[in-house]
Amino acid sequence: MLRFVVALISGLTLGGVIALIALGLVLAFRATHTFNFAHGQLMYLPALLVGYLFLQGRSIYAALFIGLIVTVTVGVLFYALVLRKTLGQPAMMGIIATLGLAFVVDGLIGIFIPQTQYAIAIPGVPVGVWEIFGIRVSAAKVTFAIATLAIAIIVVAVLRFTPLGIRVRAAGQNSVLSSQCGIPIRRIHIGSWATAALLAAFAGISFGSIATVDTQLLGLGLVALPAIVLGGMDSIEGSVIAGVIVGLVQSFTAMYLGGEFVDLITYGILLMVLLVMPQGLLGTKTIVRA
Amino acid sequence: MLFASRIRPAWWGILTIGLLTLLIASTASSYQLFLFNSVLLASMGAIALTILQGTAGLISVGNAGFMLVGAFGAVFMQRQGLPFPANIVGAVLLAGVAGLIVGMPALRLRGLYLVLSTLAAHFIAVFVGNLYQSSVPEAAFSGFSVPILFGSFGERSGALWAIILFISLSVIILGASRVNRERYGRALKMIRDHEHVAPTLGISVPRYKLQVFVLSSMVIGFQGALLAHLNGNVQVETFPLHLGFQYILIVVIGGLGSIPGAVIGTSVVVALPVLVPEIIKRMGLGADSPLLGANISLVAYGIIVIYFVTASPDGIIGLLRSARTRLRVGRIKQAIS
Numbered sequence: 001m002l003r004f005v006v007a008l009i010s011g012l013t014l015g016g017v018i019a020l021i022a023l024g025l026v027l028a029f030r031a032t033h034t035f036n037f038a039h040g041q042l043m044y045l046p047a048l049l050v051g052y053l054f055l056q057g058r059s060i061y062a063a064l065f066i067g068l069i070v071t072v073t074v075g076v077l078f079y080a081l082v083l084r085k086t087l088g089q090p091a092m093m094g095i096i097a098t099l100g101l102a103f104v105v106d107g108l109i110g111i112f113i114p115q116t117q118y119a120i121a122i123p124g125v126p127v128g129v130w131e132i133f134g135i136r137v138s139a140a141k142v143t144f145a146i147a148t149l150a151i152a153i154i155v156v157a158v159l160r161f162t163p164l165g166i167r168v169r170a171a172g173q174n175s176v177l178s179s180q181c182g183i184p185i186r187r188i189h190i191g192s193w194a195t196a197a198l199l200a201a202f203a204g205i206s207f208g209s210i211a212t213v214d215t216q217l218l219g220l221g222l223v224a225l226p227a228i229v230l231g232g233m234d235s236i237e238g239s240v241i242a243g244v245i246v247g248l249v250q251s252f253t254a255m256y257l258g259g260e261f262v263d264l265i266t267y268g269i270l271l272m273v274l275l276v277m278p279q280g281l282l283g284t285k286t287i288v289r290a
Numbered sequence: 291m292l293f294a295s296r297i298r299p300a301w302w303g304i305l306t307i308g309l310l311t312l313l314i315a316s317t318a319s320s321y322q323l324f325l326f327n328s329v330l331l332a333s334m335g336a337i338a339l340t341i342l343q344g345t346a347g348l349i350s351v352g353n354a355g356f357m358l359v360g361a362f363g364a365v366f367m368q369r370q371g372l373p374f375p376a377n378i379v380g381a382v383l384l385a386g387v388a389g390l391i392v393g394m395p396a397l398r399l400r401g402l403y404l405v406l407s408t409l410a411a412h413f414i415a416v417f418v419g420n421l422y423q424s425s426v427p428e429a430a431f432s433g434f435s436v437p438i439l440f441g442s443f444g445e446r447s448g449a450l451w452a453i454i455l456f457i458s459l460s461v462i463i464l465g466a467s468r469v470n471r472e473r474y475g476r477a478l479k480m481i482r483d484h485e486h487v488a489p490t491l492g493i494s495v496p497r498y499k500l501q502v503f504v505l506s507s508m509v510i511g512f513q514g515a516l517l518a519h520l521n522g523n524v525q526v527e528t529f530p531l532h533l534g535f536q537y538i539l540i541v542v543i544g545g546l547g548s549i550p551g552a553v554i555g556t557s558v559v560v561a562l563p564v565l566v567p568e569i570i571k572r573m574g575l576g577a578d579s580p581l582l583g584a585n586i587s588l589v590a591y592g593i594i595v596i597y598f599v600t601a602s603p604d605g606i607i608g609l610l611r612s613a614r615t616r617l618r619v620g621r622i623k624q625a626i627s
C-alpha cells in the first residue's frame with residue numbers, strides 16, 4: 001500500500017509535467033505538422049535560467065519572468081524564422097530543423113550558463129510532508145501534480161470552449177479552409193508555438209523544482225513523444241490523458257520493476273501503439289497506411 | 291556491371307578517396323590519421339542513412355542504435371569464441387535481423403511515424419545493451435575491452451586501418467551507387483514520392499522498404515563492429531541518441547540522397563569540433579573555458595543545418611551543382627555575345 005501510494009503520487013506529478021509537455025507538442029504539431037525534437041531543450045533552458053539568475057542574486061520572480069520570456073521568444077523566433085520557410089517541403093525537413101534547434105540551444109546553454117545543475121525553490125510552495133491515508137508524501141509533489149494538471153486542464157478548456165479555441169482547432173484541422181473563413185492562420189501558428197514553448201517552460205520549471213534541474217529534462221522532452229502518440233497525435237484532450245498515463249506507467253515501472261525498465265516500457269508502449277492502433281486513444285483516423 | 295557508365299562517378303569518387311588515403315597515410319601525423327579514419331568510418335553510416343532517408347524517404351534516428359547492435363554483436367560473437375573477421379560477419383547479420391524487426395512498422399506506417407519507431411528502437415537497443423553489459427561482471431562499469439586490431443603494429447596501425455577502411459568504404463560506395471542510380475533506386479524514389487502509385491508499376495512496396503531498411507542496418511552494424519575493433523572499448527555510453535541525430539544532420543548538410551554528399555557532410559561534421567577550438571585558440575579566446583570550442587561547434591552544426599533546411603534543401607552537393615550550372619550558363623552567355 002505504501003509503495004502503491006508513493007508510486008501513485010510521483011506518477012501523478014510526473015504525469016502532470018508530461019501532460020504539459022505533450023500538450024505543447026500537440027499544439028505545435030497541429031500548427032506545423034512537425035514533432036519538436038527540441039522540446040526537451042525548451043524545458044531545460046528556462047529551468048536553467050531560473051536557477052542561474054536566482055543564484056546571481058535576482059529575485060525569484062524576475063528570474064521566472066526572464067526564463068519564461070526567453071523561452072517563448074525562442075519558440076516564436078524558431079517558428080517565424082525557420083519553420084515557416086519549410087512550409088512547402090516534406091514534413092521531414094521540419095523535424096530536421098527542430099534537431100538543428102536542439103543543437104543550437106544546447107550549444108548556447110553550454111556557452112552562457114556555467115553549471116549544468118541548479119536547484120529551484122519557488123515561493124509559496126508548501127514544504128515538508130502531508131499525510132494522505134496515513135502515508136506521508138511530499139507536499140511539494142502533490143502541489144505540483146495539482147498545479148500542472150490544473151494548467152493543462154485550463155488550456156484544454158480554453159481550446160474546447162472559447163471562440164479562440166475553435167479558431168485554433170479549425171486552423172489545425174484544415175488551414176486552407178479556415179483561412180478562407182477569415183481565421184488569421186499565421187498568428188494562430190505563432191500563438192501555438194508560443195503556447196507550446198510556455199507550457200514547456202512551465203513543465204521544465206515544475207520538474208526542476210521537484211527534483212533538480214539537470215540534463216534529465218532533455219530526456220523528459222522525448223518521453224512526451226510516446227505520450228502524444230498514445231493520445232492520438234492531433235488530439236488535445238488525448239495528449240493530457242496520455243501524458244498522465246505515461247507518467248503513471250513510468251513511476252509504477254520504476255517502483256515495481258526497477259528504474260532500468262522505465263525506458264523499455266515507455267518506448268515499448270510507443271512501438272505497440274504505432275503498430276496496433278496508430279490513431280491512438282482519441283486521435284482522428286487519418287493515418288495513411290501503406 | 292561494376293563498370294557500367296551509370297556508376298562511373300562512383301569510381302572517380304573512390305579514386306579521389308584512395309589518393310587522399312595514400313597521401314594522408316604516408317605523410318600525416320597519427321592524430322590527423324585518426325581523424326581521417328573517423329571520417330572514413332562515419333561515412334559508411336552516413337551513406338546508409340542517405341539512401342534510407344534521401345532515396346527511400348524513410349526518416350530514421352536509429353543510427354546510434356544500430357551501431358550499438360553492431361558493436362555489441364561483435365563483442366558477443368567474440369566472447370562466444372568467434373575470431374576477428376567471423377565475429378564482424380555475425381554482428382552484421384545480427385544488425386540485419388534487428389533492422390528487419392524495426393523495419394516492420396515501416397511497412398504499415400509512413401513518413402513521420404517511422405522516426406518514432408526508430409526512436410523506440412534506439413531505447414530498446416540501449417536497454418538490451420545495458421542488460422548484456424551488466425550481466426558480464428568485468429564489463430559492468432567501463433565496458434568491454436576488445437583487442438585493438440593491428441594494435442601490435444604500433445605507429446603503423448593507423449595507416450593499416452586507413453587501408454582497411456578505404457577498401458570497405460569503396461565497396462559500400464559502389465553498392466550504394468548501384469542502389470541509387472539503377473532500377474532499384476528508381477523504385478525506391480517512386481515509393482518515396484508516390485507510394486500509392488508504386489504498386490501499379492509492379493513495385494512491391496513492402497519488399498523494397500524492408501530490403502532497404504535491412505541493408506542500411508547491416509551497413510551501420512558493420513560500422514559499429516569496426517568501431518569496436520578500432521576503439522578497443524565498447525560500452526552503451528558510446529552510442530547516445532545524440533549520435534543518431536548527428537547522422538541526420540550529416541546527411542542533410544551533405545545533401546539528402548547523395549553519396550558524395552554523405553562523405554562531404556561527414557567530413558564537415560568531423561572537422562568542425564576540431565577546427566573551431568583551434569580557431570578560437572588562435573583568436574585568443576576561451577582560455578578559461580575548455581568547452582567553449584565544443585559548444586560553439588554545436589551551435590555551428592545547428593545553424594548550418596537550419597540554413598540548409600530553409601535556404602538550400604539539397605545541401606552542399608546542391609550548392610556545388612547550382613554553382614556548376616551557373617558557370618555553364620555564364621559560359622554559354624559569353625559564347626552567344
